[in-house]
Amino acid sequence: xxxHERTGPLEMLTWSFxxxxxxxxxxxxxxxxxxxxxxxxxxxxxxxxxxxxLWIAGGIYLSAGLYxxxxxxxxxxxxxxxxxxxxxxxxxxxxxxICVCVFGFAVVWGGFGEAKAKFLRWETFGTAFDPPxxxxxxxxxxxxxxxxxxxxxxxxxxxxPSAAWVRKTFDIFVTALVIGLAALAxxxxxxxxPEGHSVPLKWQVAIALFLVAAVALVLIGIxxxxxxxxxxxxxxxxxxxxxxxxxxVNLPDETLSGNPPKPGE
Numbered sequence: 001x002x003x004h005e006r007t008g009p010l011e012m013l014t015w016s017f018x019x020x021x022x023x024x025x026x027x028x029x030x031x032x033x034x035x036x037x038x039x040x041x042x043x044x045x046x047x048x049x050x051x052x053x054l055w056i057a058g059g060i061y062l063s064a065g066l067y068x069x070x071x072x073x074x075x076x077x078x079x080x081x082x083x084x085x086x087x088x089x090x091x092x093x094x095x096x097x098i099c100v101c102v103f104g105f106a107v108v109w110g111g112f113g114e115a116k117a118k119f120l121r122w123e124t125f126g127t128a129f130d131p132p133x134x135x136x137x138x139x140x141x142x143x144x145x146x147x148x149x150x151x152x153x154x155x156x157x158x159x160x161p162s163a164a165w166v167r168k169t170f171d172i173f174v175t176a177l178v179i180g181l182a183a184l185a186x187x188x189x190x191x192x193x194p195e196g197h198s199v200p201l202k203w204q205v206a207i208a209l210f211l212v213a214a215v216a217l218v219l220i221g222i223x224x225x226x227x228x229x230x231x232x233x234x235x236x237x238x239x240x241x242x243x244x245x246x247x248x249v250n251l252p253d254e255t256l257s258g259n260p261p262k263p264g265e
Contacts, residue, residue, distance in 0.1 A: 062140055093159070
């Protein structure tokens with residue numbers, strides 16, 4: 001698969017974190033291999049591999065959806081879309097983007113209170129290993145839904161080239177939103193923690209590093225691509241692409257006859 005280009009602060013952020021998540025399945029394979037060796041060769045099964053693999057797999061699942069949206073590789077049905085004129089395709093794209101945004105808003109609105117409560121009391125899984133799956137996965141779901149909706153809007157702006165001021169305004173909005181959310185999170189974690197706050201110090205440091213990385217990525221993206229006009233994404237049918245590539249190859253003419261050509265002819 002040829003990856004779609006990444007332009008702007010949002011795509012710089014989503015692509016970078018998705019890139020890191022691509023290595024996570026390899027880590028899951030390693031720890032499961034370790035578990036198999038310890039269990040069947042040394043009779044010393046671990047207490048943490050199962051929950052750790054579930055924990056990482058949940059993050060992979062969420063980041064994969066965001067990456068699929070950025071790459072326009074999610075499942076789509078083109079029967080009516082391909083037959084429609086350009087203006088109707090724009091209407092379809094706008095309608096699908098609105099549906100994604102409404103769904104994302106509903107998930108964030110409905111799940112914010114529960115996710116906040118689980119995070120502040122640092123709710124754990126309740127097993128021997130006892131990792132903080134509810135405290136981390138619940139807020140991550142809402143975060144990914146927010147950026148999924150933003151990515152859908154970004155795709156619409158870039159795939160149907162809007163005026164430069166529209167794209168730049170959206171990029172400025174995304175940059176300000178990420179910086180604002182990071183500042184709000186830092187304020188609540190380090191300056192004035194809310195009542196009931198019990199996030200361990202090592203996790204506070206990890207979250208702080210995550211926030212710094214997010215802010216740095218959006219700043220790099222907006223500085224690098226603010227005046228860059230993105231190339232519109234065009235869906236290419238794989239069969240048509242293969243036929244076109246075959247036509248470019250000069251194949252020798254074959255004559256069907258009962259007499260095969262002699263060597264050297």
